Amino acid sequence: xxxxxxxxxxxxxxxxxxxxxxxxxxxxxxxxxxxxxxxxxxxxxxxxxxxxxxxxxxxxxxxxxxxxxxxxxxxxxxxxxxxxxxxxxxxxxxxxxxxxxxxxxxxxxxxxxxxxxxxxxxxxxxxxxxxxxxxxxxxxxxxxxxxxxxxxxxxxxxxxxxxxxxxxxxxxxxxxxxxxxxxxxxxxxxxxxxxxxxxxxxxxxxxxxxxxxxxxxxxxxxxxxxxxxxxxxxxxxxxxxxxxxxxxxxxxxxxxxxxxxxxxxx
Amino acid sequence: xxxxxxxxxxxxxxxxxxxxxxxxxxxxxxxxxxxxxxxxxxxxxxxxxxxxxxxxxxxxxxxxxxxxxxxxxxxxxxxxxxxxxxxxxxxxxxxxxxxxxxxxxxxxxxxxxxxxxxxxxxxxxxxxxxxxxxxxxxxxxxxxxxxxxxxxxxxxxxxxxxxxxxxxxxxxxxxxxxxxxxxxxxxxxxxxxxxxxxxxxxxxxxxxxxxxxxxxxxxxxxxxxxxxxxxxxxxxxxxxxxxxxxxxxxxxxxxxx
Numbered sequence: 001x002x003x004x005x006x007x008x009x010x011x012x013x014x015x016x017x018x019x020x021x022x023x024x025x026x027x028x029x030x031x032x033x034x035x036x037x038x039x040x041x042x043x044x045x046x047x048x049x050x051x052x053x054x055x056x057x058x059x060x061x062x063x064x065x066x067x068x069x070x071x072x073x074x075x076x077x078x079x080x081x082x083x084x085x086x087x088x089x090x091x092x093x094x095x096x097x098x099x100x101x102x103x104x105x106x107x108x109x110x111x112x113x114x115x116x117x118x119x120x121x122x123x124x125x126x127x128x129x130x131x132x133x134x135x136x137x138x139x140x141x142x143x144x145x146x147x148x149x150x151x152x153x154x155x156x157x158x159x160x161x162x163x164x165x166x167x168x169x170x171x172x173x174x175x176x177x178x179x180x181x182x183x184x185x186x187x188x189x190x191x192x193x194x195x196x197x198x199x200x201x202x203x204x205x206x207x208x209x210x211x212x213x214x215x216x217x218x219x220x221x222x223x224x225x226x227x228x229x230x231x232x233x234x235x236x237x238x239x240x241x242x243x244x245x246x247x248x249x250x251x252x253x254x255x256x257x258x259x260x261x262x263x264x265x266x
Numbered sequence: 267x268x269x270x271x272x273x274x275x276x277x278x279x280x281x282x283x284x285x286x287x288x289x290x291x292x293x294x295x296x297x298x299x300x301x302x303x304x305x306x307x308x309x310x311x312x313x314x315x316x317x318x319x320x321x322x323x324x325x326x327x328x329x330x331x332x333x334x335x336x337x338x339x340x341x342x343x344x345x346x347x348x349x350x351x352x353x354x355x356x357x358x359x360x361x362x363x364x365x366x367x368x369x370x371x372x373x374x375x376x377x378x379x380x381x382x383x384x385x386x387x388x389x390x391x392x393x394x395x396x397x398x399x400x401x402x403x404x405x406x407x408x409x410x411x412x413x414x415x416x417x418x419x420x421x422x423x424x425x426x427x428x429x430x431x432x433x434x435x436x437x438x439x440x441x442x443x444x445x446x447x448x449x450x451x452x453x454x455x456x457x458x459x460x461x462x463x464x465x466x467x468x469x470x471x472x473x474x475x476x477x478x479x480x481x482x483x484x485x486x487x488x489x490x491x492x493x494x495x496x497x498x499x500x501x502x503x504x505x506x507x508x509x510x511x512x513x514x515x516x517x518x519x520x521x522x523x
Contacts, residue, residue: 023356044378105277112496113489114454116370117470119461120477121485124298204370204458216371220462223374235371242366 046229054229055236063218068237070213071202078134079198082141083191090146090190094153094183107146115140115201119208129212133205140201144193152186153179188253195249199242215241300483308483309490318491324467328384329449329456332391336448340396341441344403348437354404361397369394369455373462386463387456394455395448402444406437438511446504453496 028048034040035047042050058064092099115136122132156179164178206216215234222230282302289301296304312318347354369390380386410433418432460470469492476484 019355020359023360026356027360040379101273102277102280105274106281109493109497112450112453112500113493114457116454116458116461117473117489117492120473121482121489124477124480124482125294199366200368200370200454203368204373204462207370207373207462219371219374223378226378228375228378231375235367235375238371239363239367242368243363246366 043226044228046232050229051232051236054227055233058230058233064233064237067213067215067218067234068241070211071206071215072241074130074134074206074211074214075137075198075202078137078202079141079195081134081138082194082198083145085138086142086145086190086194087149087187089142090149090187091153091179091183093146093150095179100150103146104150107143111143111147115143115197116204116208119205123209128210133202133209133211133214136205136209137198137202141194141198144197145187145190148186148190148193149183152183152190155186156182195245199245203238297480298482300486304483305486308481309487312484312487318488321467321469321472321488322491322495324465325456325460325469328387328460328468329391329452332388332456333395333445333448333452335388336392336395336399336452337445339392340399340444340448341403344400344441344444345407345433345437347400347404348407349433357400358404361400365397365401369451370458370462373459377463382463383465387459387465387468390455390459390463391452394451398447398451399441399444402440402447403437406440406444407433409440410436439508442504442508442511446500449499449504450496453492453499457492 032047035042035045038045046054055064089099089103093103094100118139119132119136122136126132126135160178160182161174164174169177202214203216203219206214207220211217215238219231219234222228222234286302289296289299293299343353343357347357372393373386373390376386376389380389414432414436415428418428423431456468457470457473460468461474465471469488472488473485476482476488
């Protein structure tokens with residue numbers, strides 16, 4: 001049936017592509033149908049050509065990349081802030097009883113409050129713009145990181161700690177060589193959840209604190225002018241970046257660290 | 267997470283002291299960081315007047331509609347994905363592309379489509395809640411032990427029985443986990459949505475509206491209420507459901523997390 005292996009693999013690849021493309025094609029057709037025959041005027045529900053051309057236009061003119069870069073920068077700074085605070089606090093809670101007693105009740109009440117709910121308060125405290133946005137992202141990242149780091153430190157097998165102590169490990173060695181690698185899978189889970197949360201928050205907070213550049217702001221601002229095509233193009237970029245963060249950043253970190261150390265099979 | 271009552275009181279006591287010190291330090295004016303002597307009466311007043319219950323009611327109404335619709339769509343889709351390869355191949359790419367888009371990014375679009383008010387908020391909650399439910403249900407159905415399915419088939423279970431008595435209970439721990447995750451996300455979506463797609467009621471709206479009048483005491487009271495409501499949902503509703511169903515059937519250990 002297949003004359004050469006190459007032809008076989010080409011055909012397999014083609015089949016895979018078709019299978020992957022099919023759902024998007026169906027959705028696109030439905031979208032077009034709704035845009036043309038649906039109750040919304042094209043201004044509110046643009047056709048795909050309009051969205052695509054807005055996307056290309058904004059990409060070429062550099063507007064979309066600029067906004068994306070700003071948002072990513074804000075995300076990175078806020079995330080790092082939250083990660084450092086969260087890991088430190090979580091480690092303290094895992095190692096010291098007083099820290100645990102002090103922070104666990106606060107974290108359990110603070111965790112279910114959406115970080116976004118603090119946005120108006122942060123705006124009053126820190127003014128509009130970048131500072132409240134970054135702080136809010138950091139704040140929302142802190143909670144999942146704290147909870148997971150704390151769980152992780154507690155989950156380190158006591159046997160390992162005792163073994164290391166018996167072999168004369170100092171406090172610092174114990175921490176660096178036993179507790180840290182032992183807790184790392186949990187810490188990474190926390191960071192991953194934190195990044196997902198940060199990504200959700202950063203977009204929304206940009207709408208609320210009126211930063212001057214950013215994807216959330218781009219979408220929000222476009223509403224004033226009824227530029228639905230720009231809004232949808234912005235949402236498409238947000239989706240792509242979100243997918244990229246998940247696939248490229250975290251799966252890779254996990255491969256290089258915990259999987260390599262044999263802490264986790266993948 | 268069992269902690270003595272004394273520990274909990276001490277923890278909140280320390281937090282209250284830190285806040286009080288921060289409020290009186292003059293770092294921010296007292297209008298921006300009110301002392302507890304201002305916040306607590308505001309909280310009590312909101313409760314006595316009953317306004318807070320109306321806000322809570324509106325927020326819960328939006329969440330329950332959105333979450334209910336999401337469960338109604340998400341669970342069947344997840345089950346179909348787990349049972350039929352074709353459905354999985356079709357839905358999975360869409361879900362993996364749509365799910366990383368924060369629901370709040372859709373707010374401006376939803377406002378244009380559905381207008382300000384309840385419909386936009388419900389649509390937002392629906393968007394936020396659907397994907398975790400789909401993904402978890404799908405995982406749950408796939409994780410149902412093969413042997414159970416084969417055993418039931420051997421004993422002559424029909425497709426209906428197989429589904430009702432094996433697949434559904436077998437995947438329930440994941441479905442509940444999905445609902446939990448969906449609730450956490452809806453909670454964020456509804457508060458954010460109410461802030462932006464403002465109507466005139468709802469917890470998110472109160473916070474946002476208080477900013478205009480510099481009522482930081484009302485904002486902070488509402489934040490406290492949001493925190494305790496979220497915690498109550500997690501502790502009382504989800505854990506109770508878990509205990510009544512999957513834990514009683516011996517599917518999971520009573521999850522304390």
